[in-house]
Amino acid sequence: MEVGKTKKKELVKIKSIPYKDFKNNDYLEEMVRELHENGVNVVVGALDEAINWGRGNSLWPLTFATSCCGIEFMSVGAARYDMARFGLEVARASPRQADFIMVAGTITDKMAPVLKRLYDQMADPKYVIAVGGCTISGGPFKHSYHVVKGIDQILPVDVFIPGCPPRPEAMLYGMMQLQRKVKLQRFFGDVNKKEVSEKEYEERMKRDMTANS
Amino acid sequence: MSVQNKISQQFPTAQIEEKSDRLIVSINAELLREMAVMLYNDKELRFDFMRSLTGMDWGEAGFGVVYHLESTEDIKRQLELKVVIPDRENPFIDTVSDLWKTALLNEREVYDYFGVIFIGHPDMRRLYLRSEWKGFPLRKDYVRAEGLDMTNEEPDDSTVTWYRDKNGVPRSRRYNLFESGEYVVNIGPQHPATHGVLRFRVSLEGEFLKKLDVHCGYIHRGVEKLCESMTYQQTISLTDRLDYLSSLQNRHALCMCVEKAMGLELSDRIQYIRTIMDELQRINSHLLFFATFCMDLGALTSFFYGFRDREKILDILEETTGGRLTMHYNVIGGVEEDIHPNFVKRVKELLAYLPYALEEYRKVFTENIIAKNRLIGVGHLSREDAISFGATGPTGRGSNWACDVRKRIPYGVYDKVDFKEIVRSECDSYARYLIRMDEIKESMRIIETLIDNIPEGNYREKTKAVIRVPEGSYYTAVEASRGEFGVYLESRGDKSPYRLKFRSTGLPLIAGIDTISRGEKIADLIAIGASLDYVVPDIDR
Numbered sequence: 116m117e118v119g120k121t122k123k124k125e126l127v128k129i130k131s132i133p134y135k136d137f138k139n140n141d142y143l144e145e146m147v148r149e150l151h152e153n154g155v156n157v158v159v160g161a162l163d164e165a166i167n168w169g170r171g172n173s174l175w176p177l178t179f180a181t182s183c184c185g186i187e188f189m190s191v192g193a194a195r196y197d198m199a200r201f202g203l204e205v206a207r208a209s210p211r212q213a214d215f216i217m218v219a220g221t222i223t224d225k226m227a228p229v230l231k232r233l234y235d236q237m238a239d240p241k242y243v244i245a246v247g248g249c250t251i252s253g254g255p256f257k258h259s260y261h262v263v264k265g266i267d268q269i270l271p272v273d274v275f276i277p278g279c280p281p282r283p284e285a286m287l288y289g290m291m292q293l294q295r296k297v298k299l300q301r302f303f304g305d306v307n308k309k310e311v312s313e314k315e316y317e318e319r320m321k322r323d324m325t326a327n328s
Numbered sequence: 329m330s331v332q333n334k335i336s337q338q339f340p341t342a343q344i345e346e347k348s349d350r351l352i353v354s355i356n357a358e359l360l361r362e363m364a365v366m367l368y369n370d371k372e373l374r375f376d377f378m379r380s381l382t383g384m385d386w387g388e389a390g391f392g393v394v395y396h397l398e399s400t401e402d403i404k405r406q407l408e409l410k411v412v413i414p415d416r417e418n419p420f421i422d423t424v425s426d427l428w429k430t431a432l433l434n435e436r437e438v439y440d441y442f443g444v445i446f447i448g449h450p451d452m453r454r455l456y457l458r459s460e461w462k463g464f465p466l467r468k469d470y471v472r473a474e475g476l477d478m479t480n481e482e483p484d485d486s487t488v489t490w491y492r493d494k495n496g497v498p499r500s501r502r503y504n505l506f507e508s509g510e511y512v513v514n515i516g517p518q519h520p521a522t523h524g525v526l527r528f529r530v531s532l533e534g535e536f537l538k539k540l541d542v543h544c545g546y547i548h549r550g551v552e553k554l555c556e557s558m559t560y561q562q563t564i565s566l567t568d569r570l571d572y573l574s575s576l577q578n579r580h581a582l583c584m585c586v587e588k589a590m591g592l593e594l595s596d597r598i599q600y601i602r603t604i605m606d607e608l609q610r611i612n613s614h615l616l617f618f619a620t621f622c623m624d625l626g627a628l629t630s631f632f633y634g635f636r637d638r639e640k641i642l643d644i645l646e647e648t649t650g651g652r653l654t655m656h657y658n659v660i661g662g663v664e665e666d667i668h669p670n671f672v673k674r675v676k677e678l679l680a681y682l683p684y685a686l687e688e689y690r691k692v693f694t695e696n697i698i699a700k701n702r703l704i705g706v707g708h709l710s711r712e713d714a715i716s717f718g719a720t721g722p723t724g725r726g727s728n729w730a731c732d733v734r735k736r737i738p739y740g741v742y743d744k745v746d747f748k749e750i751v752r753s754e755c756d757s758y759a760r761y762l763i764r765m766d767e768i769k770e771s772m773r774i775i776e777t778l779i780d781n782i783p784e785g786n787y788r789e790k791t792k793a794v795i796r797v798p799e800g801s802y803y804t805a806v807e808a809s810r811g812e813f814g815v816y817l818e819s820r821g822d823k824s825p826y827r828l829k830f831r832s833t834g835l836p837l838i839a840g841i842d843t844i845s846r847g848e849k850i851a852d853l854i855a856i857g858a859s860l861d862y863v864v865p866d867i868d869r
Contacts, residue, residue: 182865183572193635226546259550260472
């Protein structure tokens with residue numbers, strides 16, 4: 116990742132929004148430091164960068180919504196907020212074609228295995244965004260007998276977007292944070308590495324995806 | 329002969345209490361069947377519309393079921409039938425699902441919540457929770473088992489039904505909903521066209537639907553149980569999240585219920601603001617209906633049109649309430665904040681703009697020949713079925729049933745404004761669609777009449793910090809965006825309600841979807857589901 120060395124202030128670039136305007140920049144810097152420590156082949160690194168540029172700018176969400184947040188997610192897709200500006204508009208109805216899942220809405224006990232199954236069906240590399248209070252902690256239904264108290268119990272979450280429901284702007288911000296993460300992650304050499312055992316790979320995935328988010 | 333005399337003559341043991349708006353009849357479980365048949369069939373009574381069915385846990389007195397009945401012939405005939413089941417160990421009661429079809433799902437809900445078994449009900453499974461779930465959550469002595477069950481659900485189409493043998497002892501019999509060799513397709517819970525997480529098991533004959541079995545509960549959040557441990561001010565925050573497209577109306581219903589029970593008088597200003605807000609919300613909801621309905625049928629342009637115009641309303645609502653979806657605006661005793669200084673001006677701008685938008689919709693979708701072919705004559709729901717299922721709102725009115733609560737039992741300032749109740753007799757998906765489009769115009773008329781005449785006064789009446797509702801039971805309904813939204817409150821004089829039940833607007837629609845879609849093509853199921861416009865969190869609660 117040559118980007119990190121030359122322009123420390125602009126690790127990843129999101130169009131029209133300066134680096135310093137984002138919160139939680141330290142976890143990105145931490146990721147870059149780790150990358151430097153391990154060292155990456157110049158060719159692979161350059162390829163990585165090109166691939167990540169493409170990956171980061173065409174993240175496809177899975178059409179998934181259980182309740183109120185889903186309506187706001189639809190607003191994000193509609194004319195005013197228009198997430199197509201960031202290459203996020205191709206909402207897929209099949210988990211096989213999706214890059215990330217926006218868990219919009221309360222997850223109940225009955226829904227939890229279904230959600231896990233959907234996540235398992237998605238192809239690697241895959242990401243999870245937890246939208247709204249319910250998915251973060253159970254929200255207003257925390258004390259209910261049938262609500263999962265935070266989906267991080269069952270899935271590795273990359274980005275949390277608080278709110279009840281979050282405003283569309285917040286959702287866009289959250290999705291941009293995910294883009295930044297995707298743009299920094301190694302595509303070669305880690306995620307798709309063949310040498311590691313399956314178990315270790317799973318562990319790495321988990322660690323990678325939950326790191327400081 | 330009055331209703332009261334007739335009942336007391338036939339059933340001398342029944343306790344009858346007369347209230348200003350309804351008759352309360354309390355009986356024991358053995359009498360229920362006889363009583364129900366009389367109430368339903370008798371020509372002078374003819375209680376053909378079951379507004380709500382509520383399960384109860386009365387502690388030592390046993391379990392209970394409360395039926396709210398109404399006659400569509402005479403709006404003044406309102407009855408609350410309280411049935412006590414004294415045996416807590418083996419709570420059995422007879423079904424009434426053959427008389428009022430809306431009880432088909434409601435009785436399953438009561439079984440799910442309280443473990444009350446309905447003898448004669450064809451399908452006594454849990455409605456919301458998984459079949460492996462231990463215990464009945466709305467019982468007062470329920471303790472939740474620890475842990476989260478992450479095993480996948482096995483597709484199981486067997487069900488159980490209960491009957492009485494020769495000696496009158498209840499016995500159960502298991503059977504399969506679908507015959508072996510039937511071609512059964514699973515739709516949902518994660519399906520983009522089911523508007524959330526609803527699941528259907530559909531049996532097909534070629535392309536045609538033979539039978540449909542609904543699975544709910546994927547977004548069952550246990551709101552009613554939560555309310556029992558909350559103060560009244562806290563409970564109102566949950567109503568916004570039931571049917572999030574009628575959040576203002578839902579909250580209106582609960583606030584009105586508590587206010588009525590406390591005998592709180594509201595200023596005219598509050599009533600005006602609430603009514604205008606309700607109508608704005610209705611337009612908002614119907615615009616979203618237009619957007620998603622057309623999208624389900626493949627018309628993506630309409631989706632953007634609908635959302636574009638919806639944002640205009642959200643801007644107005646946000647300015648005053650601070651929220652876009654869950655607005656938290658109505659409170660017990662009034663509204664949270666006075667209307668924004670810009671409110672009147674911006675509403676007028678909206679009213680001037682909307683006719684152009686509606687005209688655009690007409691051109692792009694209503695007159696579209698593809699849309700017409702897919703909708704006209706598809707998804708027939710007869711008037712009798714609509715009443716029997718209790719499918720209120722635009723669905724009922726599309727089946728020629730004038731069921732608007734705003735006209736039936738006026739609240740707010742609906743009795744002071746002149747508006748038309750849109751009723752159509754085609755009974756198909758297209759009628760349900762057209763009704764919503766016309767209702768937008770009626771809502772605009774209501775707002776137009778009221779917006780210039782908002783009187784001065786308090787926007788919030790003073791209430792005590794801790795609200796205690798006097799002992800008793802109360803039922804209040806409003807016309808939410810998709811039908812009658814009712815609140816049944818039983819209070820024991822505490823800080824929190826003893827039992828709070830929300831009459832879902834969507835559950836009756838789901839109960840009827842099997843009847844509506846039988847014999848239609850599988851692709852039309854999506855059109856039918858979209859035309860019913862259910863919101864799943866409202867069904868599951």
